Amino acid sequence: FAGEYLVASKEYGEFVVAAGLGWGYIGARGDFANPLSVISDSADDRPKFGDNAGDQAGDINAKQFFRGRVSPFASVQYQPLHSPFIFKLEYEGNDYQSEPQDNNQEQDSPFNVGVVWQAAPFIDFQLALERGNTPMVGLTFHTNLAKTAIQPRRYDPAPVPLRPEGA
Numbered sequence: 001f002a003g004e005y006l007v008a009s010k011e012y013g014e015f016v017v018a019a020g021l022g023w024g025y026i027g028a029r030g031d032f033a034n035p036l037s038v039i040s041d042s043a044d045d046r047p048k049f050g051d052n053a054g055d056q057a058g059d060i061n062a063k064q065f066f067r068g069r070v071s072p073f074a075s076v077q078y079q080p081l082h083s084p085f086i087f088k089l090e091y092e093g094n095d096y097q098s099e100p101q102d103n104n105q106e107q108d109s110p111f112n113v114g115v116v117w118q119a120a121p122f123i124d125f126q127l128a129l130e131r132g133n134t135p136m137v138g139l140t141f142h143t144n145l146a147k148t149a150i151q152p153r154r155y156d157p158a159p160v161p162l163r164p165e166g167a
Contacts, residue, residue, distance in 0.1 A: 002064060003027065003028075005026050005027070005073070006021050007019065007073075015077065018074065019075075020073055026073065026093055026094065027069065027073075027094075028096075029093050029110070030095075031072060034070050042067065044068070045068065046064055047061070047067070071093025072093060073093045076089045084118040087114075087115050088128070090112040105131060106131070108133045110132075111132065112128060112131070113128060115127055115128070122143055123140070125137075
């Protein structure tokens with residue numbers, strides 16, 4: 001799932017728009033040649049995992065960074081004022097034909113559409129159509145831990161009282 005990207009986003013009233021370029025997994029469709037190849041020819045080829053002796057799962061391979069073909073991605077998000085609904089449209093750069101462990105996915109479209117219902121300040125429900133052929137349902141619980149009171153640990157032993165120095 002290694003990949004890098006550059007993205008820009010902007011909020012326009014009730015809309016949030018984002019667009020970028022993806023390399024690696026995010027840009028697996030490889031719509032065009034790497035624009036960084038004007039700096040170095042090595043940017044054209046992305047080494048695959050296992051090309052280097054001793055590659056291990058979880059290794060960071062900086063030789064892959066921003067190398068290989070590139071695909072664009074973009075999204076538009078719309079939330080009407082005072083509405084609990086967010087409508088989303090995405091264009092993605094993955095082709096799903098190079099999935100890890102040959103778990104390739106059928107893709108009828110690079111567009112994804114969805115809606116989020118913010119049912120409460122801490123609960124979201126999602127419905128979407130991904131890859132043009134796969135329905136998705138989601139439930140998200142969220143909170144701000146910075147604003148949440150720390151719960152006491154009932155079963156931890158009491159802290160040892162400190163004695164003043166020299167006592």
